[in-house]
Amino acid sequence: MSNTENNELLVGNLRKNLLKISIPTMFGFVLQAVYDMVDIIWIGRISASAVAGVTIFSTVFWLVTVLNEIIGTSSISLITQSYGKGDMERTRRIIEQTLTFKALVAIISGVVTSIILKPLLSFFTDDPMVLRAALDYGYIRMFFLPIMFSSYSVNTALRCLGDAITPMRIMIISSIANIILDPIFMFDTIPGTNIPGFDMGVFGAALATVISTIIAFSLGFYILVRGNKKIKISLRGLFQLDWEIDKKLLTIGLPTGAEMLMRNLSSMIVLKFVSIYGTNTVAAMGIGSRLFSFAFMPILGIAMGTSTMVGQALGAEEIDKAIDTAKFSALVNVAMMALISLISILLPDKIMALFIKDFEVIRIGIPMVRILIPSLILAGWSMGLGSVFTASGHNTPYLLASIVSRWGVQVTMLLITSQILKLSAIYVWFSFVAAELGELIIILIHYNKGKWKTKRV
Helix, strand or coil: CCCCHCCCCCCCCCHHHHHHHHHHHHHHHHHHHHHHHHHHHHHHHHHHHHHHHHHHHHHHHHHHCCCHHHHHHHHHHHHHHHHHHHHHHHHHHHEEEHHHHHHHHHHHHHHCCCCCCCCHHHHCCCCCCHHHHHHHHHHHHCCCHHHHHHHHHHHHHHCCCCCCCHHHHHHHHHHHHHHHHHHHHHEEEEECCCEEECCCHHHHHHHHHHHHHHHHHHHHHHHHHCCCCCCCCCHHHHHHHHHHHHHHHCCCCCHHHHHHHHHHHHHHHHHHHHHHHCCCHHHHHHHHHHHHHHHHHHHHHHHHHHHHHHHHHCCCCCHHHHHHHHHHHHHHHHHHHHHHHHHHCCCCCHHHHHCCCCCCHHHHHHHHHHHHHHHHHHHHHHHHHHHHHHHCCCCHHHHHHHHHHHHHHHHHHHHHHHCCCCCCCCCHHHHHHHHHHHHHHHHHHHHCCCCHHHHCC
């Protein structure tokens, strides 16, 4: 029996419904990426060493988010399928357990990583200015890691219930706060004015990000506790363990967590290869990473909307609707990334100049922008179809795709081009294209196998 009456997303025109839930999510993520870019623009005013330091920390930092990814991915499958079935009580318990587990693992991760942060960063650089910038930016981000994890959770919960507008509004508010606070905290005088600032440098950039994250979490948590016509969580429920749910939170997303671990470890190895070419190339890579993340946000917004709809469709046993939604998602992603790629090919110098004035960094970055950003066309295709794995709880294909593409293709290619053949840094950028192609092939194979159609959590 169909349960589509429990959710308006599965009624009417599915493609319009997908855009209805995805566009606010996409806009929110794009704005979040904007303030990441603003961070790096302001940091670029300090020095190339500051950009390199923040780049190195950011690469290490994403390694820490593996546990967040495990529980977060599990929660998407659990919340959307329970909601699709119309089980509101179980949906509420899952949200409460997600918040609790996210906070606990963030505390553990933050403490452990803070202890080993300095030697870990030293693996990538022996430049004292770069290392100092990385530590100034890094320690405070680690201290407030539980708030960051929890902020993701409240927004994810709202989206899984079909409410994409509220998380978008929350992200707009926190993004504006970060953009305003950045120059106030970073410089002795706010650029373009005579208004005095706090002159904290890269520490100020991290502090602005932390404060904006606290704002985002506080708003989302208040909304969930206050409740609406769909769900209202209880503070008491946050302190009551439910082993049936907790076990699934820790296991369903394990393949995705392992995938992210493999991906982030490979990113660290890639950064090590990049560091061979010097601080300016690392700085260019840092700008490229932010640009890549910014361009990737529309894909992520569509993918999260797709995961919500596909998960609810699977919960309601509407397989055809799940298939149609995933295919349309892939088409939209490819079209968006083709447009963004055209801009990056035509205007790479102007794009780089937005972030830094160092001529050498800009020179290195021009081919990087022209090669790196178009690889997102392939990523958009794989993310659109791959949303069915997150929704169903069948997350193994992502793990296999990551191992093959990042380690079998990219790291191997970099080893050959940089260490054996001693080729230029341009082959670093080509390695990203090769990796995205490898990932797409694996995703297509497993999508067509169709195991995700029968997987339930």
